[in-house]
Amino acid sequence: MSLxxxxxxxxxxxxxxxxxxxxxxxxxxxxxxxxxLRPSSSVATATEKFVPTVCTxxxxxxxxxxxxxxGQAVKVEGNALHPVNQGVCCPKGQAxxxxxxxxxxxxxxxxxxxxxxxxxNISWDDALALAATKLGxxxxxxxxxxxxxxxxxxxxxMRALIQRFLAAYGSPNAIDTSDRDTQATRLAMFLTQGINxxxxxxxxxxxxxxxxxxxxxxxxxALLTALSxxxxxxxxxxxxxxxxxxxxxxxxxxxxxxxxxPIRPGTLGAFALGMAYVIIKxxxxxxxxxxxxxxxxxxFTDADGVTHRGFKNLVLEEYTLDRVEAITGxxxxxxxxxxxxxxxxxxxxxxxxTGGAALASGNALASAMAIHALNALVGSIxxxxxxxxxxxxxxxxxxxxxxxAIAQKGAAVERVDAAGTRDYPxxxxxxxxxxxxxxxxxxxxxxxxxxCNANPVFETAEGDRFAQALDRVPFVVAFSSTxxxxxxxxxxxxxxxxxxxxxxxxxVQGTGFPGLALSQPVVAPAxxxxxxxAGDILLALAQRLGxxxxxxxxxxxxxxxxxxxxxxxxxxxxxxxxxxAWSQMVYFNATPGSHVWNTEVIGRDRVNAPRDxxxxxxxxxxxxxxxxxxxxxxxxxxxxxxxLPIETANTTEFPFLLVTPETMTQPRGxxxxxxxLEEVYGLQNGVRWDSWVELNRRAAASxxxxxxxxxxxxxxxGRVKAxxxxxxxLWANAVAMPLGPGHHTRIAWGRAAARxxxxxxxxxxxxxxGTEKWSGxxxxxxxxxxxxx
Amino acid sequence: xxxxITYHVSRVVFPILLAGVILIxxxxxxARAMPEYAASTGEPCATCHxxxxxxxxxxxxxxxxxxSDKPATVPSTTEALKILGIALPADMxxxxxxxxxxxxxxxxxxxxxxxxxxxxxxxNYAGN
Numbered sequence: 001m002s003l004x005x006x007x008x009x010x011x012x013x014x015x016x017x018x019x020x021x022x023x024x025x026x027x028x029x030x031x032x033x034x035x036x037l038r039p040s041s042s043v044a045t046a047t048e049k050f051v052p053t054v055c056t057x058x059x060x061x062x063x064x065x066x067x068x069x070x071g072q073a074v075k076v077e078g079n080a081l082h083p084v085n086q087g088v089c090c091p092k093g094q095a096x097x098x099x100x101x102x103x104x105x106x107x108x109x110x111x112x113x114x115x116x117x118x119x120x121n122i123s124w125d126d127a128l129a130l131a132a133t134k135l136g137x138x139x140x141x142x143x144x145x146x147x148x149x150x151x152x153x154x155x156x157x158m159r160a161l162i163q164r165f166l167a168a169y170g171s172p173n174a175i176d177t178s179d180r181d182t183q184a185t186r187l188a189m190f191l192t193q194g195i196n197x198x199x200x201x202x203x204x205x206x207x208x209x210x211x212x213x214x215x216x217x218x219x220x221x222a223l224l225t226a227l228s229x230x231x232x233x234x235x236x237x238x239x240x241x242x243x244x245x246x247x248x249x250x251x252x253x254x255x256x257x258x259x260x261x262p263i264r265p266g267t268l269g270a271f272a273l274g275m276a277y278v279i280i281k282x283x284x285x286x287x288x289x290x291x292x293x294x295x296x297x298x299x300f301t302d303a304d305g306v307t308h309r310g311f312k313n314l315v316l317e318e319y320t321l322d323r324v325e326a327i328t329g330x331x332x333x334x335x336x337x338x339x340x341x342x343x344x345x346x347x348x349x350x351x352x353x354t355g356g357a358a359l360a361s362g363n364a365l366a367s368a369m370a371i372h373a374l375n376a377l378v379g380s381i382x383x384x385x386x387x388x389x390x391x392x393x394x395x396x397x398x399x400x401x402x403x404x405a406i407a408q409k410g411a412a413v414e415r416v417d418a419a420g421t422r423d424y425p426x427x428x429x430x431x432x433x434x435x436x437x438x439x440x441x442x443x444x445x446x447x448x449x450x451x452c453n454a455n456p457v458f459e460t461a462e463g464d465r466f467a468q469a470l471d472r473v474p475f476v477v478a479f480s481s482t483x484x485x486x487x488x489x490x491x492x493x494x495x496x497x498x499x500x501x502x503x504x505x506x507x508v509q510g511t512g513f514p515g516l517a518l519s520q521p522v523v524a525p526a527x528x529x530x531x532x533x534a535g536d537i538l539l540a541l542a543q544r545l546g547x548x549x550x551x552x553x554x555x556x557x558x559x560x561x562x563x564x565x566x567x568x569x570x571x572x573x574x575x576x577x578x579x580x581a582w583s584q585m586v587y588f589n590a591t592p593g594s595h596v597w598n599t600e601v602i603g604r605d606r607v608n609a610p611r612d613x614x615x616x617x618x619x620x621x622x623x624x625x626x627x628x629x630x631x632x633x634x635x636x637x638x639x640x641x642x643x644l645p646i647e648t649a650n651t652t653e654f655p656f657l658l659v660t661p662e663t664m665t666q667p668r669g670x671x672x673x674x675x676x677l678e679e680v681y682g683l684q685n686g687v688r689w690d691s692w693v694e695l696n697r698r699a700a701a702s703x704x705x706x707x708x709x710x711x712x713x714x715x716x717x718g719r720v721k722a723x724x725x726x727x728x729x730l731w732a733n734a735v736a737m738p739l740g741p742g743h744h745t746r747i748a749w750g751r752a753a754a755r756x757x758x759x760x761x762x763x764x765x766x767x768x769x770g771t772e773k774w775s776g777x778x779x780x781x782x783x784x785x786x787x788x789x
Numbered sequence: 790x791x792x793x794i795t796y797h798v799s800r801v802v803f804p805i806l807l808a809g810v811i812l813i814x815x816x817x818x819x820a821r822a823m824p825e826y827a828a829s830t831g832e833p834c835a836t837c838h839x840x841x842x843x844x845x846x847x848x849x850x851x852x853x854x855x856x857s858d859k860p861a862t863v864p865s866t867t868e869a870l871k872i873l874g875i876a877l878p879a880d881m882x883x884x885x886x887x888x889x890x891x892x893x894x895x896x897x898x899x900x901x902x903x904x905x906x907x908x909x910x911x912x913n914y915a916g917n
Contacts, residue, residue, distance in 0.1 A: 204833075204841035300896075585846065588881070595886075607904075607910045612895065623897065627899075
């Protein structure tokens with residue numbers, strides 16, 4: 001198309017434009033207008049600085065660089081000196097200032113006389129005095145063990161501080177809440193390799209990566225390392241690696257992979273064992289590595305002459321391809337082909353999931369062990385391009401302390417969640433069992449509960465039962481930034497700061513080499529009233545409790561504790577404050593059999609099993625732990641194996657299996673209060689400020705459901721309403737609802753919505769709470785039906 | 790007489806705009822990856838960089854290579870540590886030297902002894 005302008009029109013428009021410009025100049029010349037247009041004195045004298053800190057929007061703990069103008073944090077970018085993200089910042093980090101300035105935040109400590117009363121603001125001094133009095137009274141009457149502290153994501157020294165506080169106070173109940181995220185993979189790594197950590201992957205040199213569920217490029221312990229690693233793997237320099245995803249759903253990871261293998265939900269472990277069958281049957285495994293550096297591959301005889309079954313025979317007998325095909329729904333030819341590619345393309349890595357409840361089907365531990373066993377079969381343990389071990393900086397040890405008589409008595413008491421008992425001898429914690437145990441007052445009534453970055457009413461299945469449980473505890477304290485679903489059941493709320501307002505730290509993880517990052521007050525004073533860091537709160541409480549508790553934590557605040565641990569180590573405190581991160585930036589792979597192999601790569605954290613440099617196909621650690629608990633383990637129990645998911649619902653009435661993925665736009669505990677992330681929540685399907693339920697197109701057609709229809713998703717536990725999104729990228733008898741939505745918000749956020757509203761629906765309200773035998777891990781297998789609303 | 794805007798857009802304005810956009814892109818995105826270094830040393834990017842894709846933070850080999858004025862060969866890790874004045878806490882042989890024959894594992898003992906409970910050890914792990 002052409003546009004013709006005549007000479008007359010050109011002259012007319014030009015004259016008009018000049019006249020307008022002249023008017024504009026005259027207006028600007030007007031003293032009243034020009035003074036308004038002139039930069040204000042505050043802008044003219046603006047002071048600008050960039051302050052490094054740590055992101056807390058997901059477990060990756062990336063380094064941030066915050067632009068601060070006249071004391072206001074105005075922009076966040078990645079810290080180029082942090083080795084995990086190296087200057088890159090994901091959408092969650094970019095939006096993190098919305099948490100800092102959120103109108104949802106609690107401004108100062110609040111309490112109420114009873115749960116039925118209204119909240120009233122109190123001073124920090126009064127709040128700490130109230131908490132110290134209640135906890136001090138408990139301790140004085142010999143009931144210290146009836147205090148429990150629930151903690152969610154912790155960083156740096158925080159978990160050690162929590163455990164030291166409770167150890168000195170006299171309670172064994174420091175309860176971790178990661179039972180559907182990282183715990184299964186951590187425990188599998190510990191029981192096989194003897195390393196109590198999640199695995200780390202060396203993408204440089206990797207030739208084959210097979211990821212089992214969990215969408216690790218959306219939700220991972222080191223998200224940006226994984227993103228750049230996969231990008232490098234598939235770039236083809238020097239050799240293009242292959243990336244395969246096994247998942248019921250076409251996640252973002254699956255969409256970016258070379259191959260996506262849809263699988264029946266809850267059967268990832270069976271698929272791994274099917275691959276092991278092919279690798280063993282075809283002699284494709286690393287024979288020398290398996291012979292010299294593993295235990296329990298072949299059948300073996302114990303010290304009493306009893307023969308035990310090894311991994312090889314278990315796999316060959318129980319996981320034939322036709323059986324695995326029947327369990328997983330994946331054609332046996334596909335399993336065989338992938339197994340062949342995996343074994344022939346070394347270094348090859350099998351990656352168990354660390355998020356999205358991808359393993360939480362009642363068989364999580366054995367499945368994670370089966371997946372990790374593939375790495376040992378092909379000799380990828382600490383091989384360049386394989387699975388490596390995260391190392392940590394050597395910091396100065398905290399001063400020793402002697403527990404007093406009350407603390408010693410408390411340490412010997414059974415845990416309230418039964419972790420470490422005969423019920424759950426393999427458990428780090430049994431979070432999903434806790435509500436029922438509080439309600440039944442077994443093994444003892446809980447008198448006080450502290451919630452530290454934990455929201456059990458929202459994040460556990462049967463959260464309504466947890467709400468009832470909280471109401472049974474006489475004194476509940478929440479370290480919380482907002483009045484979330486659990487804080488709403490507390491007696492005392494101590495407003496927690498963000499990583500922009502308080503001193504904190506985070507270990508560099510996901511790189512292999514040691515590193516430490518620092519968070520520090522970026523804005524002062526805090527924009528949202530008077531929040532304090534959880535570490536500062538615990539240290540202040542310890543000082544008020546006095547005695548041996550104060551002696552165990554002789555620090556005025558968390559910054560002092562950090563300085564103590566760093567000063568005298570290889571890290572310079574001033575450089576750490578200035579740069580925001582310190583790291584060693586070199587990882588040495590250990591040769592199998594070397595000193596480092598035997599002490600740091602295999603068996604480093606073993607308790608009862610020997611540290612003999614051998615990867616356990618037959619978990620000796622598990623054998624001893626179960627034996628100690630009087631559980632009489634079978635050989636199969638101690639080997640990677642597969643049990644069918646625990647299901648109780650009627651499959652005819654509830655035909656669909658519920659899948660609960662995590663998305664990149666989900667800021668964990670901050671869901672619902674970060675408007676920018678709500679605006680982009682469904683990045684792939686355009687759903688904003690709401691939930692959705694994904695249905696396979698064929699299944700939806702048979703139900704008469706069209707894309708965009710409002711539907712009910714109903715389980716035996718309850719039902720939620722969501723908009724249907726139809727897709728080809730989902731196992732036919734599964735439905736997927738993302739984790740994260742369902743939070744209550746008190747702010748309208750400019751939406752056409754009520755101020756007090758719930759944004760989306762929480763799929764966990766559909767799940768029956770269950771725990772896995774011995775490990776106490778969450779078992780969430782849930783069947784649902786879907787129908788038009 | 791008329792001015793043909795399309796002519797200007799296609800032949801004059803568009804190239805100027807494009808040049809402007811290119812200049813802006815280059816102005817706001819400093820070049821970081823230097824593949825010519827990989828070519829001149831014959832090493833992959835990961836030899837010198839933390840990220841295997843190159844660019845960004847340099848690892849110790851990369852830091853030592855720059856510190857020694859970018860020679861033709863990138864120093865090994867141990868050479869790099871020496872150049873940077875970093876003393877290793879132990880001899881590198883602890884990572885590399887292994888016995889020729891792996892020792893036989895001790896047999897599994899079925900004897901029930903009072904062993905340490907896992908629980909406290911599970912809680913006290915390193916890291917975040």
